Amino acid sequence: MARNSSGVTAAVMGARRWTAADAASVLAAAGASGLSLRGFARERGLEPQRLARWRRQLDGARVAEATFVEVARPLVPAVRAGGFDVVLAAGRVVRVGLGFDAEELLRLLAVLEEGSC
Numbered sequence: 256m257a258r259n260s261s262g263v264t265a266a267v268m269g270a271r272r273w274t275a276a277d278a279a280s281v282l283a284a285a286g287a288s289g290l291s292l293r294g295f296a297r298e299r300g301l302e303p304q305r306l307a308r309w310r311r312q313l314d315g316a317r318v319a320e321a322t323f324v325e326v327a328r329p330l331v332p333a334v335r336a337g338g339f340d341v342v343l344a345a346g347r348v349v350r351v352g353l354g355f356d357a358e359e360l361l362r363l364l365a366v367l368e369e370g371s372c
Contacts, residue, residue, distance in 0.1 A: 267280060267281065268281065268299055268300075268301065273309065275312075275313065278309035278312075278313060279313060281301075281306065281309070282306065282309060282310055282313065285306060292306050292307060292310070337352055337353055338350060338351045338352040338353050338355070339351055341360075341364065343364070343367055343368060344368065345367075345368075347367055349363065349364065349367070
């Protein structure tokens with residue numbers, strides 16, 4: 256099967272349906288081309304929305320894979336005078352004062368991690 260300069264076969268580019276591996280190879284070729292996703296799609300006769308949708312789907316799969324990380328509890332908690340800081344995955348910092356309500360903190364963290372605010 257003939258491969259173009261990006262290493263993606265014409266059969267994959269022209270296929271009605273792609274597997275995740277097919278889409279990943281096309282997206283890798285798009286990245287290597289130096290073109291925008293839209294420019295790459297137009298040049299190859301592809302729908303830009305198709306590439307964007309696959310990129311979101313594959314990026315979402317990577318995020319889901321990395322979501323669960325084992326956290327070792329430190330022997331000595333990192334407490335500053337008057338409380339401690341909680342750094343969330345998105346980089347947000349929640350400063351917690353001493354004497355906090357644990358249930359309220361858990362509810363707050365759940366909302367922040369969902370990204371609904």
